[in-house]
Amino acid sequence: MTVEIAARGAAKEAIDRTVPQLVDDLVASRITAQDETLWGPDAEAEASIRLGWTEAVAVSEPLVEEIIELRDQLREAGVNHIVLGGMGGSSLAPEVITRTQGVDLTVLDSTDPGQVRAALSDRLATTAVVISSKSGSTVETDSQKRVYEAAFREIGIDPAERIVVVTDPGSPLDRSAREDGYRVFNADPNVGGRYSALTAFGLVPSGLAGADIRELLDEAEAVTLQLAQDSPTNPGLILGAVMAGTKPLKDKLVIVADGTHIRGFADWAEQLIAESTGKHGTGILPVVAGPDAPEVTHPPADVQVVRLVADAAATREVNEGEVEISGSLGAQLLVWEYATAVAGRLLGINPFDQPDVESAKAAARGMLDDRPAPTPPLFTDDGIEVRGDIGQGQQTLDGALQALLGSLGSDGYVAIHAYTDRTAYPELESLRDAVARRTGRPVTFGWGPRFLHSTGQFHKGGPAVGVFLQLLAPSADDVEIPGRPFTFGELIAAQAAGDATVLAEHGRPVLTLTLTDVAAGAAALRRLLG
CATH class of the missing domain: 3.40.50.10490 (Glucose-6-phosphate isomerase like protein; domain 1)
Incomplete structure (x- = not known):
């Protein structure tokens, strides 16, 4: 069609x-x-190495048989569950492919301890994990790889038998994974992560999970000629x-x-x-x-x-x-x-770079390195701890919300960022419609930290008209990251704090709410939002 x-x-x-x-x-x-000249002289260098997605169908076709062959081998070895560790486009494309085809794939695109622990406890003995990262330096993906390596060893399984790596050729991850004996699929290095749906990043986890990736490529090929005309x-x-x-x-x-x-x-x-x-x-x-x-x-x-x-x-x-x-x-x-x-x-912009994504990553690294003392809340109301300059002078949760939403301009938008387990607390997304009704303005909802690898660029580099509501829900049961001096709980807290700092430095109003009880906190917010 x-x-x-x-x-x-x-x-x-x-x-x-x-x-x-x-x-x-x-x-x-x-x-x-x-x-590469289509987007102006300033974009030429980046565009010259980012247009490989236009030929992704042809380049990816030879991968199909390799992926199917590995899928069959894993099934023969008793594997009946695929987990994907990836962020941004590396996780969102396989998620839409497998969901559309009704195929089971666990997408672990979070550093929330509860979500990590839930993934680890789900059919580990019959699980294979795909680690997807262009460079391998992404802290979330590296942490996911480390925790699964340790988990497999703990139950007597060689990680090299159960972990599959998707990365760019010659990347640090490519070199280390091959040295460690992992099966590696290389993607076209001339494709950025968000344009990589029809490359190895989209196809390997989807295909191993059981999706019909040949049909997917055929669908894309059917429109290729029309798009070129x-x-x-x-x-x-x-x-x-x-x-x-x-x-x-x-x-x-x-x-x-x-x-x-x-x-x-x-x-x-x-x-x-x-x-x-x-x-x-x-x-x-x-x-x-x-x-x-x-x-x-x-x-x-x-x-x-x-x-x-x-x-x-x-x-x-x-x-x-x-x-x-x-x-x-x-x-x-x-x-x-x-x-x-x-x-x-x-x-009139370069659609292939992401100049503001790194800022939040750097801020999070700084938080992990310096380990500043936790910022005390301005106050606590309804079991919700309130932080952020926009809440200064307020004494109630309602007052803090009014201060944030009152700073919204006629051309503005509200962004809700929930740094918590998206599989355990899907009801938080209902706050999106509540805020949109309250303000009459567009509202986005992003699960942290995965949005940092996508919409996080717009929030910092786009029009300075957004106001930001962070929702945090610390996990009572943290998870260690093998070989790292910080835990998953500390990592996600640093990512939230780092992003709030960068947004504030860009002049964006930020209100941070820590929900000590997620269900009760969400209900309280819905009541206040009407």
Whole structure:
């Protein structure tokens, strides 16, 4: 099935006005030809080594048999459970692939001790682990690898028999993993993590878990020729115009799953768009929302709603001002990658770098090195500890929330960052809609620390209009990281504190709430938010 897009209102006007110029500029064929000059002189060096995703289908095809062969070997050895240790695009692509195909894959993209412990206690004796990292220096992924190595040894299993590594050729992880006897799959080094869905990073964990990765590549291949053509019907150009061509710019892109068979796609698209476009004070903020979300039923003027549907406007007219898009998963992955690259050109930014992601990592490392004494709360209300400059002078949780949300501008957004176990406390996501109703503004929700590798770039490098609500829930049962002087609990605390520090340094208002009892704290917040 090809990708179909239907639009009305400002999005349709943007398509009609922008796509002809993109066609005249040969943007589609130049992206396919890996022309690094498309995004200006400042982007050329990075773009010259980041366009390999345009040929991912062809490059990845030889991997399919290798992955299937290893899957069969693992099954013969009694393995019936695959865990993925990865962050950002390395985890979000396999998650959407396996969820869409109904395949079991445990995605460990967290440093929360509870989530780590739950993964370790789930079928360890029959588990194989995929460790995915371009360099291997990612602290989360390195910690996940260390804890699984120790766990396997403890039950008498050689880690080399159960750990599979996906990384760039020649990376530190590539060298150390081969020396230690691990099975290694190399990905194309000319593909950034968020564009890597159709490379080894997306295919290896998905395929080992049982997904039909050959079908996925076939779906992508079916749209490859269309995406390469300088044509007004090219879905990559059309979607790129929707993202970044409206005038005035609707820079909040609300992505709604509404009838599509694809599960979790908006979360993957969120990290692709936010990290690619949010820099130099500009960007497109993706917002993952449901069909009944306030941003959808009563969209502000700067919101563009995009619905992921089964058939784009096949049996009805598109809602005024909205966009509908349909298609197979493999095709959609490639279309959204092209569209994001197109959006970068329209915005005048480099869609392949992430200059502000490192700042939060450096701040977290500093916290782990210096081990500053915990900051005492300003006060505690309803069992919730309140911290942050925005809460100064307040004496109640309600007052602190009002101070934060009262700092929200007419073009702003709220970002909720939950540094806790997303598998144990999914109810925290319900706070997103509550805050959106309360403020009438777009609200994003991110699980920490995984969002640091994606939307974290937008929050620091994009327009300075966000206000930030951190939710922390310390685990009573910490987990050691073998060979490291810090625990998982200390790591996630440092990541939260480090990000709050960097956001504050960028002039963003931050309120940090520590929920000593998550269920009770979430209920208290819902009551206060109305």
